[in-house]
Amino acid sequence: MLRKLIKHELRATGRMMGPMLLIVLVAAVGGNISTYRLLETSNGVLNTLGIVLLSAFFIAILTSGVMAFALMVERFYKNLLRDEGYLTMTLPVSVHEHIWAKLLTSLIWWIAVLAVAAVSMLILVFSRNMMQEIGDILAQLHIADLNLAQNLPHLVLFCVELALLLAVGGACVCLHFYAALAVGCSFTHHKDALSVAGFFVLPAIWHVIQRVAMFLINLMNLEGVGLWLQGLPQATQTHLTMLGVTVVTAIPAALYYVLTAHFLKNRLNLG
Amino acid sequence: MRWSFANDLPIYTQLVEQIKVGVVTGAFPPGERLPSVRDLATEAGVNPNTMQRALAQLESEGLVYSQRTAGRFVTEDEARIGEAKRDLAQKHVARFMEAMRSLAISREETLSLLEAEYGKETGDE
Amino acid sequence: MNVLTCNALSKAYGKTPALSGVSLNVESGHIVGLLGPNGSGKTTLIKLANGLLTPDDGTITVCGMRPGKGSHALVSYLPERAVLPEWMSVTQILDFYADFYADFNRDAAQEMIRHLGIEEKQRIRQMSKGTREKVQLIMVMSRQAKLYLLDEPIGGVDPATRDYILSTIISNYNPEAAVVISTHLIADVEKILDDVIFLNRGCVVLENSVDEIRETRGVSVDALFREVFKC
Numbered sequence: 001m002l003r004k005l006i007k008h009e010l011r012a013t014g015r016m017m018g019p020m021l022l023i024v025l026v027a028a029v030g031g032n033i034s035t036y037r038l039l040e041t042s043n044g045v046l047n048t049l050g051i052v053l054l055s056a057f058f059i060a061i062l063t064s065g066v067m068a069f070a071l072m073v074e075r076f077y078k079n080l081l082r083d084e085g086y087l088t089m090t091l092p093v094s095v096h097e098h099i100w101a102k103l104l105t106s107l108i109w110w111i112a113v114l115a116v117a118a119v120s121m122l123i124l125v126f127s128r129n130m131m132q133e134i135g136d137i138l139a140q141l142h143i144a145d146l147n148l149a150q151n152l153p154h155l156v157l158f159c160v161e162l163a164l165l166l167a168v169g170g171a172c173v174c175l176h177f178y179a180a181l182a183v184g185c186s187f188t189h190h191k192d193a194l195s196v197a198g199f200f201v202l203p204a205i206w207h208v209i210q211r212v213a214m215f216l217i218n219l220m221n222l223e224g225v226g227l228w229l230q231g232l233p234q235a236t237q238t239h240l241t242m243l244g245v246t247v248v249t250a251i252p253a254a255l256y257y258v259l260t261a262h263f264l265k266n267r268l269n270l271g
Numbered sequence: 272m273r274w275s276f277a278n279d280l281p282i283y284t285q286l287v288e289q290i291k292v293g294v295v296t297g298a299f300p301p302g303e304r305l306p307s308v309r310d311l312a313t314e315a316g317v318n319p320n321t322m323q324r325a326l327a328q329l330e331s332e333g334l335v336y337s338q339r340t341a342g343r344f345v346t347e348d349e350a351r352i353g354e355a356k357r358d359l360a361q362k363h364v365a366r367f368m369e370a371m372r373s374l375a376i377s378r379e380e381t382l383s384l385l386e387a388e389y390g391k392e393t394g395d396e
Numbered sequence: 397m398n399v400l401t402c403n404a405l406s407k408a409y410g411k412t413p414a415l416s417g418v419s420l421n422v423e424s425g426h427i428v429g430l431l432g433p434n435g436s437g438k439t440t441l442i443k444l445a446n447g448l449l450t451p452d453d454g455t456i457t458v459c460g461m462r463p464g465k466g467s468h469a470l471v472s473y474l475p476e477r478a479v480l481p482e483w484m485s486v487t488q489i490l491d492f493y494a495d496f497y498a499d500f501n502r503d504a505a506q507e508m509i510r511h512l513g514i515e516e517k518q519r520i521r522q523m524s525k526g527t528r529e530k531v532q533l534i535m536v537m538s539r540q541a542k543l544y545l546l547d548e549p550i551g552g553v554d555p556a557t558r559d560y561i562l563s564t565i566i567s568n569y570n571p572e573a574a575v576v577i578s579t580h581l582i583a584d585v586e587k588i589l590d591d592v593i594f595l596n597r598g599c600v601v602l603e604n605s606v607d608e609i610r611e612t613r614g615v616s617v618d619a620l621f622r623e624v625f626k627c
Contacts, residue, residue, distance in 0.1 A: 001496070004495045004496065007495075008492060008495070011488070012481070012483075015483065083477055083478070083479050084479055084481055085448070086446075086448065086473075086475040086477070086479040087475075087479045087480065087481075089446075089447070089448060090446050090447070090448065090468050090471070090473050091468060091496045092465055092466070092468040092469035092496060092497070093465060093468075093496070094464075094465045188409045188410045189409075189410055265464075266450060267450055268447065268448060268449065268450055269449055269450060270443065270448040270449065276587060278610075278615065278616035278618070278619060279610065279614050279615060279616065280610060280614075281606075281607040281610040281611045282587055282606065282607060282610065283607050309566070309567060309571075310567075312566055313563050313566045313567045315587075316559070316562060316563065316566075316587055316588065317566075317587045317588060318427050318566070318587065318588045318589060318590055318606075319566060319571065320425070320426070320427070320590050321587075321590070321606075321607070
């Protein structure tokens with residue numbers, strides 16, 4: 001069922017995100033023409049047009065990011081907690097599947113926005129001799145750091161860790177919104193105001209928990225652990241730090257998830 | 272068939288009576304297969320359970336019969352249909368008499384009113 | 397078999413009580429009218445049965461289950477408001493129902509859509525209010541559910557549409573299922589009901605069969621309703 005939920009979720013969001021991402025790519029072509037043609041001439045009108053096209057490109061990228069973000073909030077609120085919720089929340093689907101469908105769809109669009117942004121940047125700077133330049137850079141890298149081959153596994157692992165951290169971080173941002181909405185909308189009156197309040201109160205509570213946890217950790221004698229860490233090779237230290245940051249990000253994400261699921265399952269109160 | 276329902280009687284008794292009228296007047300001819308319960312119910316705009324009850328009642332009165340697989344049929348027994356016709360007529364007469372009595376109209380007046388009504392009908396022809 | 401069971405069910409909105417200690421049973425094979433004036437708790441009861449609200453007190457079960465994933469598969473629900481997303485086309489809505497409900501009869505739904513002269517590529521946004529309600533009803537009645545919960549299916553539509561809706565219900569519901577129809581337009585539905593439940597201010601005030609009411613009291617349910625709820 002999760003697959004079907006995501007399919008319909010992509011259908012609902014794709015009709016906005018699809019054209020938006022296409023606009024970004026088209027705008028990148030426009031930007032490319034600006035940089036290499038319009039801005040190179042001494043014609044004032046063409047120069048102005050070049051600046052307009054270039055700004056349009058950056059605005060398009062920015063808008064696609066904002067849109068992905070707004071859709072994340074809007075879909076959860078409108079599709080689950082407002083009138084459409086009468087249809088969605090009575091599907092033979094568990095609350096967990098609903099949350100995961102919304103979460104994964106949001107992450108898919110965020111990844112798509114990043115990917116399209118990267119591709120569009122390439123389009124923007126593309127020129128005939130670009131391939132040549134890239135080749136030159138790679139060659140220089142090769143000369144500069146002969147250890148590259150040796151360090152490659154660490155580099156790959158680091159990239160994976162970074163991707164994981166970004167995904168968990170993104171999930172945490174989503175779940176923060178979801179939890180605030182789920183809690184706020186469980187009340188009979190002032191659902192919207194209480195959702196906004198929840199948005200600020202929940203992290204505050206998490207902050208207090210964090211403080212208490214830090215205090216308790218400080219009470220323990222962890223000097224041995226610190227020394228052990230310092231004794232490790234540089235690369236291992238980096239990996240452990242990445243993992244540590246990911247875990248610390250995952251804890252509030254998990255708490256927000258539990259809160260969201262509980263409120264959707266046991267405190268649903270559609271107006 | 273036209274279906275219409277009064278407010279003060281059970282729907283099921285009204286259905287029994289209206290199907291009876293249908294049989295007597297030939298809207299449902301002898302030996303003909305009746306539509307399914309659901310179709311009849313949809314046509315009359317009533318609950319299928321109520322229609323089912325009405326047909327069961329008609330079956331016990333011998334006006335329709337069911338064949339296990341083929342469905343329900345109107346009886347071919349002309350005598351039985353004639354009897355039903357008389358029953359219906361009697362019911363109307365009883366209702367009419369009741370109305371006359373409540374208006375305190377005497378037997379002679381009633382009869383002369385009937386005569387006049389019949390005269391009008393033949394006069395029209 | 398009991399399809400819907402409520403036991404001392406209570407629900408309040410803030411300090412305003414909507415249902416107070418409602419206990420009732422709905423058996424399969426019956427079409428039941430949930431009747432009451434506006435604000436008597438009809439919609440609240442139906443929303444509780446769908447798990448869209450959480451009871452304050454008491455229990456509600458559908459086919460022996462608390463409302464949730466399991467019961468949703470057995471209940472076909474028509475909300476009192478328009479809930480089909482406006483951007484969706486008829487085809488997309490058919491996909492949606494076919495994907496999520498194993499008991500959805502797509503052919504039957506398509507046949508009814510065609511019968512109404514609606515193009516499948518038409519979007520909800522392009523339809524009149526009456527057509528939207530018909531499409532929503534067609535989706536709901538094209539399922540072979542165990543319990544149909546129809547909240548105000550004939551409110552705010554013209555008499556011809558009302559007839560269409562009622563005949564669609566009669567000719568499509570699964571005879572082993574129970575149908576609960578909530579409405580305050582009693583004269584229009586009374587002929588298709590087996591039983592009625594009168595709700596007033598969140599309490600059940602009468603539970604009886606339509607023919608019994610007519611037989612013993614010599615009045616229609618509509619007349620009885622006007623008597624019970626006289627202002």
